[in-house]
Amino acid sequence: NSSESHNCAKSILTSDRLQIVVTLSEFFNETWETANCANCLKNSSEGLSNSTVEFLDLFNKSLTCFEHNLQGQAIDLSPNNYTEVCKNCNETYKMLNDLYNNLQRMNRQGGESGHSAHLCIDVEDAMNITRKLWSRTFNCSVPCSDTVPVIAVSSFILFLPIVFYLSSFLHSKQKKRILILPKRIQSNASLVNIQEKYS
Numbered sequence: 001n002s003s004e005s006h007n008c009a010k011s012i013l014t015s016d017r018l019q020i021v022v023t024l025s026e027f028f029n030e031t032w033e034t035a036n037c038a039n040c041l042k043n044s045s046e047g048l049s050n051s052t053v054e055f056l057d058l059f060n061k062s063l064t065c066f067e068h069n070l071q072g073q074a075i076d077l078s079p080n081n082y083t084e085v086c087k088n089c090n091e092t093y094k095m096l097n098d099l100y101n102n103l104q105r106m107n108r109q110g111g112e113s114g115h116s117a118h119l120c121i122d123v124e125d126a127m128n129i130t131r132k133l134w135s136r137t138f139n140c141s142v143p144c145s146d147t148v149p150v151i152a153v154s155s156f157i158l159f160l161p162i163v164f165y166l167s168s169f170l171h172s173k174q175k176k177r178i179l180i181l182p183k184r185i186q187s188n189a190s191l192v193n194i195q196e197k198y199s
Helices: 002-013 020-034 050-071 083-088 090-108 121-137 147-171 188-198
Strands: none
Touching (some): 050 090, 083 090
């Protein structure tokens, strides 16, 4: 009977002491939720979302570019000399990074999947791998355009105390101490001598 089917399924699933089927089902459901897998899919979960497909395609192009430029270099290459990779793959890496940042921004607003949370674990892991290769392994760095203004402002701030103390020293009135010698009171003996002279 259909009324008894639920009880029948429950008794089959929980028939063993470990309840292995229920435990596995809960584990996979929790993993699916924690990894935000739904964020890689379309609303109806019929397949990968267009943005995920675009990201994975660009990710594969980046890895292919890294691999292609590494093969062209000598085998005994020093660990810090990956200039060909940095130069030739810069555009691809920048596009991938920009796309990832846009996906993050879109995902905070609901995104293509309709879930407002983190990106799915596949996209995040792919970007983490690429950034680690780019910055740590290949030691490629994008020069910061704000370096000159930061140095200028820092120098100005460090120079301010010197200007302050120098200007206060130059503009303050240096008062010289003038010692005023007190007039000595003549002693009584000298007054007596003067009186004796006139008397």
